[in-house]
Amino acid sequence: MSLVDVKDLTVEFGSLRAVDGLSxxxxxxxxxxxVGESGSGKSTVASALLGLHRGTGARVGGSVEVAGTDVEQxxxxxxxxxxxxxxxxxxxxxxxxxxxxxxxxxxxxxxYRVHARVSRRAARARAVEVLERVGIPDAPxxxxxxxxxxxxxxRQRALIAMALACEPALxxxxxxxxxxxxxxxxxxxxxxxxxxEETGLGLLLVTHDVGVAAESVxxxxxxxxxxxxxxGPVGTVLGAPGETYTRDLLAxxxxxxxxxxxxxxxxxxxxxxxxxxxxxxxxxRGKKAFTAVDGVSLTIRRGETLGVVGESGSGKTTLGxxxxxxxxxxxxxxxxxxxxxxxxxxxxxxxxxxxxxxxSVGESIADPLRARGERDETRIRGRVTELLERVGLEGAHYDxxxxxxxxxQRQRVGIARALAADPRVIVCDEPVSAxxxxxxxxxxxxxxxxxxxxxxxxxxxxxxxxxxRQVSDRVAxxxxxxIVESGPADEVYDNPxxxxxxxLLAxxxxxxxxxxxxxxxxxRELAAA
Amino acid sequence: xxGFLLRRALGAVxxxxxxxVIVYVVFFVTPGNVAQITCGPRCSPExxxxxxxxxxxxxxxxxxxxxxxxxxxxxxxxxxxxxxxHCSAPCLGLSYQSDQQVTQLILTKLPVSLxxxxxxxxxxLILGVxxxxxxxxxxxxxxxxxxxxxxxxxxxxxxxxxxxxLMIVVCGQLQLLPFPQYVKFTDDPxxxxxxxxxxxxxxxxxxxAAFARLTRASMLETLAEDHIRTFRAYGVGERSVxxxxxxxxxxxxxxxxxxxxxxxxxxxxxxxxxxxxLPGIGQELVHAVNVVDLPVVVxxxxxIGFFVVLANAVxxxxxxxxDRRVVLA
Numbered sequence: 001m002s003l004v005d006v007k008d009l010t011v012e013f014g015s016l017r018a019v020d021g022l023s024x025x026x027x028x029x030x031x032x033x034x035v036g037e038s039g040s041g042k043s044t045v046a047s048a049l050l051g052l053h054r055g056t057g058a059r060v061g062g063s064v065e066v067a068g069t070d071v072e073q074x075x076x077x078x079x080x081x082x083x084x085x086x087x088x089x090x091x092x093x094x095x096x097x098x099x100x101x102x103x104x105x106x107x108x109x110x111x112y113r114v115h116a117r118v119s120r121r122a123a124r125a126r127a128v129e130v131l132e133r134v135g136i137p138d139a140p141x142x143x144x145x146x147x148x149x150x151x152x153x154x155r156q157r158a159l160i161a162m163a164l165a166c167e168p169a170l171x172x173x174x175x176x177x178x179x180x181x182x183x184x185x186x187x188x189x190x191x192x193x194x195x196x197e198e199t200g201l202g203l204l205l206v207t208h209d210v211g212v213a214a215e216s217v218x219x220x221x222x223x224x225x226x227x228x229x230x231x232g233p234v235g236t237v238l239g240a241p242g243e244t245y246t247r248d249l250l251a252x253x254x255x256x257x258x259x260x261x262x263x264x265x266x267x268x269x270x271x272x273x274x275x276x277x278x279x280x281x282x283x284x285r286g287k288k289a290f291t292a293v294d295g296v297s298l299t300i301r302r303g304e305t306l307g308v309v310g311e312s313g314s315g316k317t318t319l320g321x322x323x324x325x326x327x328x329x330x331x332x333x334x335x336x337x338x339x340x341x342x343x344x345x346x347x348x349x350x351x352x353x354x355x356x357x358x359x360s361v362g363e364s365i366a367d368p369l370r371a372r373g374e375r376d377e378t379r380i381r382g383r384v385t386e387l388l389e390r391v392g393l394e395g396a397h398y399d400x401x402x403x404x405x406x407x408x409q410r411q412r413v414g415i416a417r418a419l420a421a422d423p424r425v426i427v428c429d430e431p432v433s434a435x436x437x438x439x440x441x442x443x444x445x446x447x448x449x450x451x452x453x454x455x456x457x458x459x460x461x462x463x464x465x466x467x468x469r470q471v472s473d474r475v476a477x478x479x480x481x482x483i484v485e486s487g488p489a490d491e492v493y494d495n496p497x498x499x500x501x502x503x504l505l506a507x508x509x510x511x512x513x514x515x516x517x518x519x520x521x522x523x524r525e526l527a528a529a
Numbered sequence: 530x531x532g533f534l535l536r537r538a539l540g541a542v543x544x545x546x547x548x549x550v551i552v553y554v555v556f557f558v559t560p561g562n563v564a565q566i567t568c569g570p571r572c573s574p575e576x577x578x579x580x581x582x583x584x585x586x587x588x589x590x591x592x593x594x595x596x597x598x599x600x601x602x603x604x605x606x607x608x609x610x611x612x613x614x615h616c617s618a619p620c621l622g623l624s625y626q627s628d629q630q631v632t633q634l635i636l637t638k639l640p641v642s643l644x645x646x647x648x649x650x651x652x653x654l655i656l657g658v659x660x661x662x663x664x665x666x667x668x669x670x671x672x673x674x675x676x677x678x679x680x681x682x683x684x685x686x687x688x689x690x691x692x693x694x695l696m697i698v699v700c701g702q703l704q705l706l707p708f709p710q711y712v713k714f715t716d717d718p719x720x721x722x723x724x725x726x727x728x729x730x731x732x733x734x735x736x737x738a739a740f741a742r743l744t745r746a747s748m749l750e751t752l753a754e755d756h757i758r759t760f761r762a763y764g765v766g767e768r769s770v771x772x773x774x775x776x777x778x779x780x781x782x783x784x785x786x787x788x789x790x791x792x793x794x795x796x797x798x799x800x801x802x803x804x805x806x807l808p809g810i811g812q813e814l815v816h817a818v819n820v821v822d823l824p825v826v827v828x829x830x831x832x833i834g835f836f837v838v839l840a841n842a843v844x845x846x847x848x849x850x851x852d853r854r855v856v857l858a
Contacts (some may be wrong), residue, residue: 084763091762096755101852110773148854162763261665297740377718 036223088163094155105143211509270302272337294481307472351410362398408439541724621822652733683738786846792837
């Protein structure tokens, strides 16, 4: 009997068919990844395995059998025994997935007591045991902490501990590392791997990140529009994909080990347009004072891209905001090159929340024009139309609202808005991290094109090392508010000098499962030493 | 915690002083001859003049306010014609109308108001939060629609309608209870409770509606959060999910609303007090305003202000207890 047996599964929300006739099996102890872009239906499948669509209005067809339970036919009681007891789920955002009001140990104990008839005390002891198992240091004490007192990686460990509490046969992990830094991601993936080896746990991994899949599973199922595109062993699907879509998907994934594709004629670096010296920024006062950026100096030249890469909390966003003038530096100064106005604009991470949902995109793009005193409506409309066309949208989109656009299109609107003020420098703060890889590639290409045509200088702030390499001429690696290493992109990536840069690069998931296995072994050795 | 309490106490003193200044100014600019009103319509101009002097009505505003502050801090002596009455600190002055000390007046009225509001609060919390949770849980079903209808009717019905209907039915037709009449708690706790039952109910029914709607909205928001999904995905029963996880997350706005409503009901339950003949703060305040009895108005307003400030401080502490991420400052 298979651990998971899905036959001809369809899930419909109203008129939208999110999953369309999907079938697959997962054997005991096996590991399968559902890979797809947003909207491919992969998370919907994961929820269907635990019957989470019951009572939500979604229509589920076909059959789903998990660990001997027919999920569609099961009674509420049987379903409750399945959930957490036989199959447990780990979610994407570990902070919001835990109850903020209760201690972590108590939450795990509560779940354990649902499935095992034990005393409170025994359940609490079990919670500490599984927390230790997932590598929470000083587990008896830390089990009394609340989620906000844990770091992101520790929260995800705690969620995995909760999943392990009842010794399920199947672990469903829905984007388990998407909210985490790359070094923490490597740790969590290693943990999942070790747990599989030691407990014979089956793993169903849902992810948009092909690299994460390559690191973790034996089999891959590529999904698109609710259907299976390709299904097979991970080496085959990622190494020699049979389907065009899979090939396109893989081609769009930025590689950390590949040099930046040549972009037109290699222009000479232009004059300095922005120069920052010894920037510092503190938040809070007195004992709670925290230095987010601590003595950063950089210069940005016309027509070049400076990549700023770092993990969360490294100060990269604070630096970006100071360059634009959204934050005043506590110390240090920002000088425009050649004494001209710097004209720095910003493109934000989240194209959904950085556009006012109640105003048309044309109005949003016109804001910088109006702010500069332009009053002539026909001129404004003309300029906005031109900008919309410039970023690959249509002039007729002026009167549409943000919700009518896809994520990639919204980011194009954000770019058009930044261009409206004729800037010489654009600071892009994680401009593509909310986008799918294929969209990512398009937006990155657009930025490159604009740069060449308008001679823009770009500051590209991101946590994704591969993306940064693909767009940057020069790279600065940030940690704890300082630049630990900087230089031409290829030099930094091919021959990193700082141990932190080396550690970051070693943690990036490899697309080749064999390389991934070798790296994991190396990391283990390092940890054992 | 000590720092928090100190800051809050200081804030309360400043707030209350500000309130007293405002009341003084409002009275100063209000048209009408206070001495005439106090003395009565049949007083001769000489008598009116005498009253004005006695009450120091001709003094400038700041002198009168300073006098008030003096009384508050050091106490005050008042001559009532024949004898001298000492009003010890904190002295809020004497009523223009009855020559009674305002502090004494408050001490007799306050227990009535607090009895009414405390009891009603317990009821409105049980009714309101209970209904809210239930309607969030049963969202979209018939039972939820019925509950929503009832709570809407509650919001829309004035207290004198609900109270009157209750009195006519319960006391008049069914004769289950005697017509309410205030009995001191210290005299007879059982009679106190029986007599207050109807006032509690009618005040609580009005207030409960707002709590039900707020709780429902807040619960629905919490129920959509990720951590609720987590516990459902781990087979935790719906009762636990709602009672343990969702309610705790949803309770913060309810605490805030309760602090406000409790504070203002201490002085604001005028209609309920009047309807049931309860000699409380609200009734007294309305009377004092009508006869321009400044010392009584200031005293009553300060008491109400005190309870609003107190209730909000308690709410902040409760916030911090409910949610450990909150830091008291």
